[in-house]
Amino acid sequence: MSERPAHGWQTVREEVLRRIAEKIWRPGDPIPNEADLAAELGCARATVNRALRSLSDDGLLDRRRKGGTRIARQPVGRATIEIPLIRTAIAERGARYGYRLIERQEAVAPGAVSAALGTAADAAFLHVVSLHLADEAPYALEDRWIVLGTVPEARDEGFEAISANEWLVRHLPFTRAESEFSAVPAAAARSGALDTAPGDALIVHRRRTWLGDKPITQVDMTFAPGHRIRTQQ
Amino acid sequence: MSERPAHGWQTVREEVLRRIAEKIWRPGDPIPNEADLAAELGCARATVNRALRSLSDDGLLDRRRKGGTRIARQPVGRATIEIPLIRTAIAERGARYGYRLIERQEAVAPGAVSAALGTAADAAFLHVVSLHLADEAPYALEDRWIVLGTVPEARDEGFEAISANEWLVRHLPFTRAESEFSAVPAAAARSGALDTAPGDALIVHRRRTWLGDKPITQVDMTFAPGHRIRTQQ
DNA sequence: TGACTTATTATGTATGCACATATTATCGGA
DNA sequence: TCCGATAATATGTGCATACATAATAAGTCA
Numbered sequence: 001m002s003e004r005p006a007h008g009w010q011t012v013r014e015e016v017l018r019r020i021a022e023k024i025w026r027p028g029d030p031i032p033n034e035a036d037l038a039a040e041l042g043c044a045r046a047t048v049n050r051a052l053r054s055l056s057d058d059g060l061l062d063r064r065r066k067g068g069t070r071i072a073r074q075p076v077g078r079a080t081i082e083i084p085l086i087r088t089a090i091a092e093r094g095a096r097y098g099y100r101l102i103e104r105q106e107a108v109a110p111g112a113v114s115a116a117l118g119t120a121a122d123a124a125f126l127h128v129v130s131l132h133l134a135d136e137a138p139y140a141l142e143d144r145w146i147v148l149g150t151v152p153e154a155r156d157e158g159f160e161a162i163s164a165n166e167w168l169v170r171h172l173p174f175t176r177a178e179s180e181f182s183a184v185p186a187a188a189a190r191s192g193a194l195d196t197a198p199g200d201a202l203i204v205h206r207r208r209t210w211l212g213d214k215p216i217t218q219v220d221m222t223f224a225p226g227h228r229i230r231t232q233q
Numbered sequence: 234m235s236e237r238p239a240h241g242w243q244t245v246r247e248e249v250l251r252r253i254a255e256k257i258w259r260p261g262d263p264i265p266n267e268a269d270l271a272a273e274l275g276c277a278r279a280t281v282n283r284a285l286r287s288l289s290d291d292g293l294l295d296r297r298r299k300g301g302t303r304i305a306r307q308p309v310g311r312a313t314i315e316i317p318l319i320r321t322a323i324a325e326r327g328a329r330y331g332y333r334l335i336e337r338q339e340a341v342a343p344g345a346v347s348a349a350l351g352t353a354a355d356a357a358f359l360h361v362v363s364l365h366l367a368d369e370a371p372y373a374l375e376d377r378w379i380v381l382g383t384v385p386e387a388r389d390e391g392f393e394a395i396s397a398n399e400w401l402v403r404h405l406p407f408t409r410a411e412s413e414f415s416a417v418p419a420a421a422a423r424s425g426a427l428d429t430a431p432g433d434a435l436i437v438h439r440r441r442t443w444l445g446d447k448p449i450t451q452v453d454m455t456f457a458p459g460h461r462i463r464t465q466q
Numbered sequence: 467t468g469a470c471t472t473a474t475t476a477t478g479t480a481t482g483c484a485c486a487t488a489t490t491a492t493c494g495g496a
Numbered sequence: 497t498c499c500g501a502t503a504a505t506a507t508g509t510g511c512a513t514a515c516a517t518a519a520t521a522a523g524t525c526a
Contacts, residue, residue, distance in 0.1 A: 007510070017408045021445030027406050033476055044511045049477075060406070065477045066519040074318065074402050077440065079412035083310030169307050173260050173293070175250050179312035180463040183416035183434035201416035201434035207310065212254030230413040240480070266506055277481045282507075298507045299489040 007043035012051035015041065020060065020071060028073045031061075079231045083179070083207070086142070086165050086221070090134040098133030101160050102193060109145045109218075117147060117208055117215035124148040126155065128164040131193050137224070138194045144219040151216060165219070174209035174216055181205055181229065184222070200225040240276035245284035248274065253293065253304060261306045264294075312464045316412070316440070319375070319398050319454070323367040331366030334393050335426060342378045342451075350380060350441055350448035357381040359388065361397040364426050370457070371427045377452040384449060398452070407442040407449055414438055414462065417455070433458040 019025045031037070034052065038045040052069055055061045059078050063069045090097045108114075109125040119125075126146040132139045144164045146154045157167055182204050186196035194202065205221045223229075252258045264270070267285065271278045285302055288294045292311050296302045323330045341347075342358040352358075359379040365372045377397045379387050390400055415437050419429035427435065438454045456462075 009509080018445070020406050021408055021447075027403075035476085045477095046479095046512085047510060049479090050509090053478090060408070063477065064519070065517065066475050066521095068476060071406060074321075075406050077316030077410055077412070077442075079314045079316060079410070079440075081312045081314065081414075083312060085307060088307075170260070172256075173253050173304060173308050175254050175293070177310055177312070178464050179310070180461050181414055181436060182459075182461045183436040185418070185432050185434045187432065199418050199420065199432070201418045203414060203416040203436065207312075209310075212251070214254075226415075228413050228415045231411050242479075268506085278507095279482085279509095280480060282509090283479085286508090296507065297489070298487065299491095299505050301506060 007041070007047060009047045009050040009054070012037075012041055012043065012048055013054055016051065016055060017060075025071050027071050027075075030068050030070045033068055081179075081229055081231055083205075085169060086132045086140055086163065090132065090139055093134065095134035095139075096136075098136060099161075099163050100131045100133065101128075101158075102131060103127065103129040104159050106148070106155075113145050113218050117145075117210075117218055119147055119149065119215055128159050130159065130163055132163065132165075139224055140227075141194050141222040142219060143222070144217055146217045147215045150211065150214045164217075168217060172211060172216065174211050176210040177207060179205060179207045186225065194222065194224050196225055203227055203229065205229065240274070240280060242280045242283040242287070245270075245274055245276065245281055246287055249284065249288060250293075258304050260304050260308075263301050263303045266301055314412075314462060314464055316438075318402060319365045319373055319396065323365065323372055326367065328367035328372075329369075331369060332394075332396050333364045333366065334361075334391075335364060336360065336362040337392050339381070339388075346378050346451050350378075350443075350451055352380055352382065352448055359384075361392050363392065363396055365396065365398075372457055373460075374427050374455040375452060376455070377450055379450045380448045383444065383447045397450075401450060405444060405449065407444050409443040410440060412438060412440045419458070427455065427457050429458055436460055436462065438462065 016031070025031055032040065034045045034048045038048045041048065052061060052063065056063045056069075059075050060072055061069055062072050084092070087097045105127050107125055107127045108122055109119075109127070111121060113125070114121050114123055126148055128142070128144045128146065130142050132142065142163065142165055146164065146168070148154060151168070151172065153171060154167075159167065183201050184204055186194070186198065186200035186202055196202065202222050202225060205223070206218065207221070208218045209216045249264070258264055265273065267278045267281045271281045274281065285294060285296065289296045292308050293305055294302050295305050317325070320330045338360050340358055340360045341355055342360070344354060346358070347354050347356055359381055361375070361377045361379065363375045365375065375396065375398055379397065379401070381387060384401070384405065386404065387400075392400065416434050417437055419427070419431065419433035419435055429435065435455050435458060438456070439451065440454070441451045442449045
């Protein structure tokens with residue numbers, strides 16, 4: 001049979017990568033236009049277009065109408081991090097998942113939270129703090145503010161048996177999200193539950209989500225010492 | 234219904250997002266197949282395909298051949314982080330950029346470094362440690378191992394006037410990269426140069442790059458206290 | 467010369483068709 | 497009933513063509 005889809009866009013992509021790797025094309029160099037490349041590689045322009053578009057999405061090429069395509073002079077790194085359910089992440093490590101609710105309270109959120117989410121300053125929030133455990137050991141502390149205007153059903157959920165993380169994912173989708181990563185000393189915040197030693201540093205993933213233009217939630221997920229967040233490939 | 238003459242794939246994408254946001258389609262629901270959607274929206278199947286593919290890339294849809302397309306039950310978050318040149322990042326904050334070389338030395342890398350990069354244990358590396366400053370204040374500490382087998386030209390560069398970060402980006406592209414984020418206490422490593430107070434927590438971005446299958450470098454970029462890494466949108 | 471208009475060019479995208487491929491459903495035979 | 501072959505189906509992809517759009521170059525006129 002055919003050794004490969006000889007003209008697939010993946011093949012074109014790899015050929016371009018090869019020419020970059022072998023320095024046939026160097027950073028800043030213009031490469032042939034799509035039509036010429038298609039002729040050279042024996043495929044349709046649409047195929048070349050898809051390959052070059054994917055490389056451009058990865059930051060390896062700069063493309064401009066009329067200006068043509070060039071090897072990126074400054075290949076902007078793009079690290080894509082997948083954010084799984086905490087329970088799923090723990091299960092994938094082969095550990096037993098545990099959950100403990102620490103606090104659940106209706107309240108007005110700190111100004112920074114409501115401002116960042118774009119709610120009124122006195123909007124009603126549900127504040128849920130809980131702990132995720134892997135094999136009985138603390139894994140992550142979840143400190144979450146849920147916008148009750150958007151998710152009124154959350155009032156009826158006690159979050160004693162299911163985490164807000166999981167409940168939200170089950171009950172409503174989102175269409176926009178933003179993330180922020182930072183480091184905090186173990187002493188700060190309510191990291192006490194995480195079994196930290198004095199002097200430990202913890203990584204915090206803050207995430208906000210929206211459904212259309214309605215804000216859903218902000219969460220600070222603080223991980224146990226030593227946690228690493230990595231890109232998947 | 235909508236006889237909008239704008240048949241762009243972005244339009245289709247937004248229409249699908251709208252139906253998710255308005256809960257016309259709920260998590261887990263199957264949506265019509267591409268052909269039917271195309272007929273309904275008055276465009277070609279390829280257009281619907283592109284829109285759904287982009288939503289699937291964003292983790293909002295699950296697609297399977299024959300199985301069809303469903304609203305993701307667990308919209309896996311994907312946070313995409315752009316990694317600029319440190320100098321560029323500082324300039325964009327409107328600060329004056331400064332640079333200071335701390336150490337430059339040919340050496341054998343720690344086993345973890347050579348193993349992760351896939352070089353021989355005794356491969357020659359160039360170890361470059363330097364400090365990036367924003368308005369004279371420490372911004373990030375760069376601790377880098379460069380694979381001399383792949384980048385022999387690095388031997389001829391003193392890295393006194395230009396950072397390894399920038400020199401590498403100017404001299405050679407990469408085709409693959411992986412990233413890892415973690416938190417470390419200020420005491421650890423050589424964070425002394427960062428003007429930290431005892432008890433501070435620092436965020437570290439470790440990154441490895443390859444050109445084709447040849448490893449280029451591993452770098453630990455340790456940022457000053459309070460630094461946040463955020464997704465751009 | 468300088469400002470404005472008009473080609474020109476490369477990418478961006480829509481379309482209709484064809485076929486490939488993965489996955490599920492169905493059916494027949496032991 | 498179980499198992500394997502086969503059909504059906506939705507997505508995945510390639511192709512040729514056409515036109516849209518952005519950016520640049522060339523040309524025009526005051």
